[in-house]
Amino acid sequence: MSDPLCTVVIDGRPVQVSPGMSVAAAMMSTGLRAWRTTRHGQAPRGLFCGIGACFDCLVMLNGEPNVRACLVTVEPGDAITTQGGATND
Amino acid sequence: MTELAAECDVLVIGAGAAGLSAAYEAAADGNRVVVIDANARPGGQYHRRGVKDPPYFPAGTTDAQRWANIATYMGWQAYAADLDGDLVVVRLRGDERHRNDLHAVSTRVLVVATGAVDRQLAIPGWQRPGVMAGGGAQSLIKGSGVLPGRRTLVTGTGPFLLAVTAAIVQAGGEVAAVIEANQPRRLIRHAAQLMPTGLMKSGEALKFAAILARHRIPYLTGHRVTEIHGAEDDAAVASAVVHRVDEQWRPIEGSARTFEVDCVTLGFGFTAQLDLLMQLDCEAVQSADGGLAVCVDDNQMTSVPRVLAAGETTGVGGVDLAAVEGRIAGIQACHLLRTDGQRTQPDSKVMTGLYRRRGHLRRFAKALALSFPTPTAWVAEQTGDTMVCRCEEVSLTTVLEARDDLGATDARAIKLLTRAGMGWCQGRMCSYTVEGLCPGPTSVASQKAAANRPIGVPIPLGAVAKQGRA
Amino acid sequence: MPSGQNYDAIVIGAGVVGACCAHYLAEAGLCVGVVDRGSVAAGTTGAGEGNILVSDKEPGAELDLALLSQRLWTELIDVIGSACELEAKGGIAVGYDPSTFEHLQQFAAKQRDSGVIATEVTGGDLLALEPHLNPEVAGAIYYPQDMQTQPMLAAAHLIARGVRVGRITLHTNTDVVGIRQGDGGAVTGVETARETLWAPIVVNAAGTWGGQIAAMAGVEVPILPRRGFILVTEPLPTTVHRKVYSAQYVANVASDEASLQTAAVVEGTESGTILIGASRERVGFDRTRDWSIVSTLAAQALQLFPVLEKVALMRTYGGFRPYCPDHMPVIGPDARVPGLLHACGHEGAGVGLAAATGHVIAQSVMGQTTSIDLQPFAAERFGALHV
Numbered sequence: 029m030s031d032p033l034c035t036v037v038i039d040g041r042p043v044q045v046s047p048g049m050s051v052a053a054a055m056m057s058t059g060l061r062a063w064r065t066t067r068h069g070q071a072p073r074g075l076f077c078g079i080g081a082c083f084d085c086l087v088m089l090n091g092e093p094n095v096r097a098c099l100v101t102v103e104p105g106d107a108i109t110t111q112g113g114a115t116n117d
Numbered sequence: 118m119t120e121l122a123a124e125c126d127v128l129v130i131g132a133g134a135a136g137l138s139a140a141y142e143a144a145a146d147g148n149r150v151v152v153i154d155a156n157a158r159p160g161g162q163y164h165r166r167g168v169k170d171p172p173y174f175p176a177g178t179t180d181a182q183r184w185a186n187i188a189t190y191m192g193w194q195a196y197a198a199d200l201d202g203d204l205v206v207v208r209l210r211g212d213e214r215h216r217n218d219l220h221a222v223s224t225r226v227l228v229v230a231t232g233a234v235d236r237q238l239a240i241p242g243w244q245r246p247g248v249m250a251g252g253g254a255q256s257l258i259k260g261s262g263v264l265p266g267r268r269t270l271v272t273g274t275g276p277f278l279l280a281v282t283a284a285i286v287q288a289g290g291e292v293a294a295v296i297e298a299n300q301p302r303r304l305i306r307h308a309a310q311l312m313p314t315g316l317m318k319s320g321e322a323l324k325f326a327a328i329l330a331r332h333r334i335p336y337l338t339g340h341r342v343t344e345i346h347g348a349e350d351d352a353a354v355a356s357a358v359v360h361r362v363d364e365q366w367r368p369i370e371g372s373a374r375t376f377e378v379d380c381v382t383l384g385f386g387f388t389a390q391l392d393l394l395m396q397l398d399c400e401a402v403q404s405a406d407g408g409l410a411v412c413v414d415d416n417q418m419t420s421v422p423r424v425l426a427a428g429e430t431t432g433v434g435g436v437d438l439a440a441v442e443g444r445i446a447g448i449q450a451c452h453l454l455r456t457d458g459q460r461t462q463p464d465s466k467v468m469t470g471l472y473r474r475r476g477h478l479r480r481f482a483k484a485l486a487l488s489f490p491t492p493t494a495w496v497a498e499q500t501g502d503t504m505v506c507r508c509e510e511v512s513l514t515t516v517l518e519a520r521d522d523l524g525a526t527d528a529r530a531i532k533l534l535t536r537a538g539m540g541w542c543q544g545r546m547c548s549y550t551v552e553g554l555c556p557g558p559t560s561v562a563s564q565k566a567a568a569n570r571p572i573g574v575p576i577p578l579g580a581v582a583k584q585g586r587a
Numbered sequence: 588m589p590s591g592q593n594y595d596a597i598v599i600g601a602g603v604v605g606a607c608c609a610h611y612l613a614e615a616g617l618c619v620g621v622v623d624r625g626s627v628a629a630g631t632t633g634a635g636e637g638n639i640l641v642s643d644k645e646p647g648a649e650l651d652l653a654l655l656s657q658r659l660w661t662e663l664i665d666v667i668g669s670a671c672e673l674e675a676k677g678g679i680a681v682g683y684d685p686s687t688f689e690h691l692q693q694f695a696a697k698q699r700d701s702g703v704i705a706t707e708v709t710g711g712d713l714l715a716l717e718p719h720l721n722p723e724v725a726g727a728i729y730y731p732q733d734m735q736t737q738p739m740l741a742a743a744h745l746i747a748r749g750v751r752v753g754r755i756t757l758h759t760n761t762d763v764v765g766i767r768q769g770d771g772g773a774v775t776g777v778e779t780a781r782e783t784l785w786a787p788i789v790v791n792a793a794g795t796w797g798g799q800i801a802a803m804a805g806v807e808v809p810i811l812p813r814r815g816f817i818l819v820t821e822p823l824p825t826t827v828h829r830k831v832y833s834a835q836y837v838a839n840v841a842s843d844e845a846s847l848q849t850a851a852v853v854e855g856t857e858s859g860t861i862l863i864g865a866s867r868e869r870v871g872f873d874r875t876r877d878w879s880i881v882s883t884l885a886a887q888a889l890q891l892f893p894v895l896e897k898v899a900l901m902r903t904y905g906g907f908r909p910y911c912p913d914h915m916p917v918i919g920p921d922a923r924v925p926g927l928l929h930a931c932g933h934e935g936a937g938v939g940l941a942a943a944t945g946h947v948i949a950q951s952v953m954g955q956t957t958s959i960d961l962q963p964f965a966a967e968r969f970g971a972l973h974v
């Protein structure tokens with residue numbers, strides 16, 4: 029990973045990540061392990077299946093909720109926001 | 118990106134080993150071939166970093182021009198397939214940044230090569246952050262170069278645990294131990310079937326053995342992770358309890374040991390992704406690993422005309438088998454499209470070779486599946502608050518109540534009465550557990566019902582509504 | 588003595604109607620066997636919604652049955668309420684333009700004479716009831732009596748309760764293949780793929796398959812499938828508070844058209860998902876899906892609730908409503924076969940009508956005067972002959 033780093037904003041905090049990473053990987057590279065809570069138990073969730081099947085890693089990306097963080101590659105300037113379980117506005 | 122085609126001769130869903138091999142062969146007669154994959158890069162689950170050259174073909178046997186003629190569209194997920202007269206219509210949704218983009222492709226021949234996902238079983242604490250599917254950890258490392266944790270316990274069953282371990286240590290991570298639930302003596306029972314291909318693969322095995330030795334990683338067979346703990350209720354992983362288990366994976370009392378880790382990977386084989394094939398009502402069978410697989414004939418044709426399948430969808434067997442099946446499917450796709458005798462006929466020597474290789478690899482896969490079975494009776498004996506369905510947060514107690522007190526006799530009824538399998542993942546994570554909790558042996562009909570998801574991926578209502586007007 | 592178990596009554600079908608029949612028969616003191624070829628709620632009960640409506644019915648025998656049922660469901664809250672998401676949430680019938688609103692008002696006026704509570708609501712009052720409703724609609728009628736339940740849970744819990752108190756025995760995965768008849772054609776039990784179950788009373792609660800059960804006893808009951816699809820969204824915080832539907836829905840329910848009809852019915856559920864129904868078409872037992880239905884339902888739902896635009900559709904499901912040519916269920920003893928009672932053919936209202944159906948079936952079995960005259964529901968009304 030020798031490519032120059034790119035900057036994304038995670039919960040308002042600018043961080044440098046490698047381009048080509050998934051949004052989930054970007055968050056994990058900053059030490060985050062969970063970025064969403066569940067609807068009933070308000071329990072934290074992060075990356076589980078890693079390939080788009082389990083929907084545990086849902087995150088708010090540029091204002092759009094419920095994005096599967098494992099399936100999107102970061103783009104410079106992305107605003108990534110942790111989210112509650114049944115967000116939709 | 119070029120405009121996505123609305124029609125083609127051969128549509129391949131999945132750009133993994135199977136799909137890419139199929140596409141290359143299918144393009145032989147100048148057929149218009151389109152490949153679709155939900156990922157950003159082609160290569161499937163094995164080649165996470167993408168593929169540069171035509172893979173899976175002996176050097177010098179591929180033709181760059183033919184590759185250039187194959188239209189590959191990444192970042193599209195097929196969510197539905199339906200028959201329409203002599204055509205098959207496949208509906209696609211854009212990637213996570215383009216969820217409102219919907220598109221339909223009509224094709225004369227469809228090849229479904231959608232691969233598999235890690236198979237899971239509910240274990241106390243498996244919903245904690247820091248627990249990951251083995252394949253998921255693998256793809257995080259291979260795809261993004263990020264480790265799933267600082268110190269990982271690799272658990273489950275099958276040789277894939279060693280691949281996960283290798284990936285972690287090669288990326289600079291630490292593996293506390295590899296916890297294999299089955300006993301290696303099972304391998305001996307199936308030695309005859311494992312032999313020819315096993316020898317080919319023994320290089321790989323030696324490489325793994327060397328990695329375990331060099332990093333002093335304990336490899337505990339006949340052991341299973343039984344509890345995953347965190348500092349508090351919902352906290353991330355802090356430790357995991359491992360027990361010695363019997364053949365049915367029941368923990369042996371007094372054998373508990375605890376590993377301090379911040380990551381646990383779980384992997385109990387794989388589940389084929391059959392959404393599209395079940396929507397098309399293709400016949401399916403239970404394969405040796407207990408999972409559902411679509412039925413195909415010698416030429417990878419399913420029970421539905423013009424629909425072919427290759428790779429993990431026909432039974433989990435790994436990347437080499439996927440590639441061979443893909444080639445056969447691609448050749449057959451050409452054959453189905455051929456109307457005049459003028460065009461290229463498959464070389465019978467090539468075909469015989471492919472059939473033979475497929476036969477070896479299938480026998481090997483079957484023997485592996487029998488050597489590393491995944492029993493489920495123990496699941497019901499775990500603590501009642503074990504979370505069966507991660508999405509709807511349905512506990513084991515709730516599922517057992519539905520079964521024992523409310524008259525639910527199959528997975529569908531359990532789902533209707535408990536919501537297990539009704540959430541975001543549509544049962545992809547919990548269906549093997551729920552099947553295992555149903556009374557009696559799992560029927561193909563029940564597995565087919567569980568695998569039949571009418572819509573493969575969530576689509577915004579606004580986009581769905583507009584589609585009607587188009 | 589022939590082998591097999593003896594019951595006072597056997598109910599064929601463990602759907603919501605069969606469960607209610609079994610419940611009230613058990614409450615009357617009978618020992619009841621419930622037989623289903625699948626699991627509980629294996630049929631249409633597991634494939635529909637759970638609205639308990641008075642709002643969509645014209646004055647007449649069916650509305651009377653619905654009003655009785657609505658009262659009985661309220662009582663059932665005490666029996667199984669919290670377990671089956673039974674909720675008196677009320678319904679709202681929406682008229683988009685002044686003329687459909689006027690039409691709704693006239694319909695409501697007629698219903699009021701039969702005891703239906705129906706209030707006209709417009710403007711701010713309407714938005715207070717349903718904050719996310721399209722503010723441009725002309726007006727609506729609010730029906731506070733409309734309720735909702737989760738029908739599979741209702742069926743399962745009613746049966747489970749009877750099992751717990753020792754009055755009901757549940758035979759799942761048991762296919763009924765014949766009706767046993769003795770002297771004068773009187774029923775003596777049912778033949779299953781495994782064994783014979785004996786009882787002098789057999790209740791046909793086989794829903795869409797009720798005609799097949801009737802045929803086993805040598806009589807014809809014309810029940811046909813009317814297909815319906817439902818869309819299910821991702822789980823949301825409460826966005827739709829009541830059951831909301833467009834005026835067109837009422838017309839479709841009563842329609843005789845075989846071709847496809849759709850009219851949005853939008854409701855939230857306790858689990859957070861929103862259900863969007865409902866299509867109606869007569870295509871036999873064909874499960875082939877039609878994407879135009881999906882997109883039409885989505886478009887109609889957005890017309891009622893534009894706020895759902897970005898909400899994700901997660902899945903669809905569907906089933907076959909048991910329908911009779913005159914859209915009325917078949918309820919009560921079959922005069923042609925002593926001991927055989929029918930409780931089937933409830934079309935799109937089987938959940939709503941189940942409680943009253945079970946209640947009158949039990950009254951009839953116990954030789955009591957039924958709360959409602961069963962004449963309009965009699966199997967013989969079709970003038971069918973013995974087959």
Ligand SMILES: Cc1cc2nc3c(=O)[nH]c(=O)nc-3n(C[C@H](O)[C@H](O)[C@H](O)COP(=O)(O)OP(=O)(O)OC[C@H]3O[C@@H](n4cnc5c(N)ncnc54)[C@H](O)[C@@H]3O)c2cc1C
Binds near residue numbers: 436437
């Ligand atoms: C997460 C994971 C990691 C794995 N890692 C390894 C490994 O490191 N080594 C190894 O030997 N084996 C690995 N495997 C096993 C793997 O299944 C096989 O080795 C091999 O990749 C199978 O090839 P395939 O072509 O059948 O499927 P895959 O390689 O899985 O390819 C299927 C492709 O289809 C795409 N797809 C699926 N559904 C849709 C859809 N509806 N619409 C559009 N595209 C779709 C997927 O994005 C994927 O790219 C892994 C499996 C998983 C699930």
Ligand SMILES: Cc1cc2nc3c(=O)[nH]c(=O)nc-3n(C[C@H](O)[C@H](O)[C@H](O)COP(=O)(O)OP(=O)(O)OC[C@H]3O[C@@H](n4cnc5c(N)ncnc54)[C@H](O)[C@@H]3O)c2cc1C
Binds near residue numbers: 640905
């Ligand atoms: C899309 C849709 C939406 C709906 N929405 C509503 C609504 O909001 N409100 C409402 O009130 N109604 C609604 N309905 C209608 C409602 O679902 C039905 O009217 C109701 O479920 C019928 O219940 P039942 O018990 O009569 O039939 P079922 O639930 O079908 O039960 C009949 C049972 O009989 C069993 N059976 C059949 N043959 C045999 C045999 N030979 N041996 C043994 N067992 C047998 C079947 O397995 C089945 O379990 C809807 C229906 C659909 C399709």
